[in-house]
Amino acid sequence: MQLLLIEGQPGSGKTTFVEKICGSLADRNAKFVLNDEYRQDTAIFGDLWEDNTVQSSATQELLLTAWRKYIFDNQDDNAIHIFDNSLMNHIQYLMAITTPEEEVMQFFSRIAAVFEQTDARMVFLDGDSEIVIKRVDAARKNGWGERVAAMLEGFPYQQQRNRKGKSGMAKFFSDSQALKRKTLEYWAFPLLKVDITEGHWPEYEARILSGFILPWARTASITGSIEFSQTS
DSSP: OEEEEEEEOTTSSHHHHHHHHHHHHHHTTOOEEEEOHHHIIIIISOOGGGOSSOOHHHHHHHHHHHHHHHHHHHTTOOSEEEEESOHHHHHHHHHHTTOOHHHHHHHHHHHHHHHTTSEEEEEEEEOOHHHHHHHHHHHHOSSHHHHHHHHHHTSHHHHHTTOOHHHHHHHHHHHHHHHHHHHGGGOOSOEEEEEOTTOOHHHHHHHHIIIIIHHHHHHOOOOSEEEEOTTO
């Protein structure tokens, strides 16, 4: 089983890029399974963000069980299983319900141990959260920023810091990106980190596809870690 995680903050281009990945794989007659956010929320992990009162320990066990079940059920499948915003979304949620950082790290390492049963790799779309969040809010023009800010205000992490509105939302995502970077210390599989602050999507997408995903899809031969930014 090949497992591909596409991770990043809102506005980092995850979903659009996943569509391009699926198109490229389909063009090559490669077998893949897409687990988008809707399928994850309804069939695999449940919609975490509907509840801001849960106990962290129970949530961690539920998520760990769901990951184990998915990998067990698909361990003999020769398809590439693609997850759009999954593991790092779980990290972000645990932060939102004020899980101590040490516990978050332990949770991540436990999940990573489960992934040892797969050929796993991750694309992590990083960047300056203040810039990225402002950009996506301006681009969507549908009240996205107000809705997300209001939702986050219901979580204890924001309440303890008295954060409100879009400025509080940007600080939340900046904090969560910093925490996600720390968890990557426990990621022992191929990893591609991409700084998307400047938003040059065609260049990012072409380099990720040609240098990291498509060669692996054909030969599963890529190992190690790669990092690039717009200036590299």
